[in-house]
Amino acid sequence: MARPPLVPPGPELTAAERTRFARHLLLPDLGLDGQRRLRAARVLVVGAGGLGSPALLYLAAAGVGTIGVVDDDVVESTNLQRQVVHGVDDVGRAKVDSAADAVAAISPDTVVVRHRERLDAVTAMEVLADYDLVLDGADNFPTRYLVGDACARLGIPHVWGSVYRFDGQVSVWWAGEGPCYACVFPQQPPPDAVPSCAVGGVLGAVCASVGSVMATEAVKLVTGSGEVLVGRLLVHDALRQTWDAVPVRRDPGCAVCGASADATRPLGWATQREDACAAGDLADDGSLGRPEVGVEELARLLAERDAGRADFVLLDVREPGERDVAAIPGSVLLPVGEVRAGASVPGGDGRRVVVHCKAGGRSAEAVDLLRARGVDAWDVPGGILAWSRDVDPSVPGY
Ligand SMILES: [Zn+2]
Structure with a gap:
């Protein structure tokens, strides 16, 4: 189902911009109007890591006007195998600084807003409220659930991806339009119950596959092109080289976006497991x-x-x-x-x-x-x- 563009068009493009984005202007579903919308768009990327890196590069190259980057980490040498916005000389630098430089090198007119922090229940709403949509490449469950919850409250699309070893998943969660993240994954797993890439490994290029789908969905949302991944979960197996679309539905009883959801609860609260919290506190x-x-x-x-x-x-x-x-x-x-x-x-x-x-x-x-x-x-x-x-x-x- 086609949806209206998320962002109104910005000012007319200059002659230099028309040349630069010529291959976009030629696209019937995007064109001059879509390029002006991209120029006016404000997109937040959570995590300048494996998924955030390719997404940032393609959003910058696409001429997105404002890109926010959230990351509290510094670049480590173990990151370079997949986090392609960072180079050898960036080891030890803040990831938001390294990512901002990579964006500037491709698109000097893009405004990069650096959020060098880990989102929490207080800051998530403040940060996310400034953006039209969010790309979530977080590497941990508490941040994913916080971002999902904040996007649902703000009514903005949550373009989400995850990778592990040779596998990837990607979808667009959007409360009010389709399922939110918690409709499909209602509870945070207990700490350390699900292996992370730091434990199980990940093929770098799988991050590029999933991250570029995320950037594509962001461009489609901003410009109102095609059918976005609302209500579909794409499951990628790079070893078999398959992509399967699994239908996913809204849960009317969802603790985050359902009719009886408590809007006054702390962000991320509804999805925390009682037993995990208790065990963590006691430990x-x-x-x-x-x-x-x-x-x-x-x-x-x-x-x-x-x-x-x-x-x-x-x-x-x-x-x-x-x-x-x-x-x-x-x-x-x-x-x-x-x-x-x-x-x-x-x-x-x-x-x-x-x-x-x-x-x-x-x-x-x-x-x-x-x-x-x-x-x-x-x-x-x-x-x-x-x-x-x-x-x-x-x-x-x-
Ligand atoms: Zn929901």
């Missing part, structure tokens, strides 16, 4: 009774074990590929999925088991599971990242 103050070993203490215990004065198993519950990047010497691998499936700890019979993961989420879950089975399991808060920071900087972070 923070230790009241779950989960015993912990700090990384410095772990280093001391490992030295004691090497000297034959301590006996315990150091269990790594990450994925095999993560061990190829970094590992704590003397640890054994059992991915958290296998712990969930009931696998026993290698060499664990009756011994104390000290559990670590990357940052602490998976190890906490594994410790709870093992303790429920009677294993004397201890958690290493902060995981191998804390080890790398506080004990052995030669172990790379990732």
